[in-house]
Amino acid sequence: MLEVSNLDVYHGSSKTLQGMSLTVEKGEVLCLLGRNGAGKTTTLRAIMGFAKTGAGSIRLDGTEISALPAHERPRLGIGYVPQGRRLFSELTVRENLEIGMTTRRSPPRVLDETLALFPRLQERLGQVSGTLSGGEQQMLATARALCLDPKVILLDEPTEGLMPSMIATIRDVVLTLRNQGKAILLVEQRVEAVLSIADRVCFVENGKAQAVMPVEALRADPSLLSRYVGVG
Numbered sequence: 001m002l003e004v005s006n007l008d009v010y011h012g013s014s015k016t017l018q019g020m021s022l023t024v025e026k027g028e029v030l031c032l033l034g035r036n037g038a039g040k041t042t043t044l045r046a047i048m049g050f051a052k053t054g055a056g057s058i059r060l061d062g063t064e065i066s067a068l069p070a071h072e073r074p075r076l077g078i079g080y081v082p083q084g085r086r087l088f089s090e091l092t093v094r095e096n097l098e099i100g101m102t103t104r105r106s107p108p109r110v111l112d113e114t115l116a117l118f119p120r121l122q123e124r125l126g127q128v129s130g131t132l133s134g135g136e137q138q139m140l141a142t143a144r145a146l147c148l149d150p151k152v153i154l155l156d157e158p159t160e161g162l163m164p165s166m167i168a169t170i171r172d173v174v175l176t177l178r179n180q181g182k183a184i185l186l187v188e189q190r191v192e193a194v195l196s197i198a199d200r201v202c203f204v205e206n207g208k209a210q211a212v213m214p215v216e217a218l219r220a221d222p223s224l225l226s227r228y229v230g231v232g
């Protein structure tokens, strides 16, 4: 579904991704794990077209997309929920979702299906999004990406700063989406969350995927965490 091969990314003259490679298939959750500054967010931003790429390729269903401008990529079916949510805080919940709908001219059923996943947002459609709680804002950012009816969803630390009940809601939504056949690429630092949600784990170090494995391998050998992430 999504395939990144040997991708380089530059910030000025420094190379922040150095031959990054990963694949995410339909109906699976791939989790990126790594130390601060390893290149996880840059990987997601590069897929969305927000980073200056050099050598390498990004393919969606076999089609090369790395030369496409950023605004064209969501229309191909890639939803992105950035770190920090980036909502239009002056607009209402409904207006934020409508922006997602119009980006890809999604049929109205997509909005209904999305709201069915987030009853809390359904109750707050008229509320200005800047007044939502942190957890509700995360739900809205995720729901807005889902309004594109994406095949692939990129989520950057969606549970950061949330209370346990909200974390559980986000996890349940991610697992529902996976079971619907979406391909999900997730940056997640909390090990318990990774173990409960990932199918495969990709350890990122120095702008590169150093190791990729099924989540069971991480469960069986927690020393991998100290090796690649410096915890555990």
Ligand SMILES: Nc1ncnc2c1ncn2[C@@H]1O[C@H](COP(=O)(O)OP(=O)(O)OP(=O)(O)O)[C@@H](O)[C@H]1O
Residues within 6 Å of the ligand: 011, 012, 016, 034, 035, 036, 037, 038, 039, 040, 041, 042, 043
């Ligand atoms: N706009 C930028 N200008 C210069 N350097 C950048 C820029 N964005 C990222 N970098 C650098 O690229 C490297 C990778 O950063 P990135 O945000 O991808 O790391 P990360 O793995 O997501 O880390 P964290 O867990 O801290 O969010 C870091 O060294 C960072 O300082």
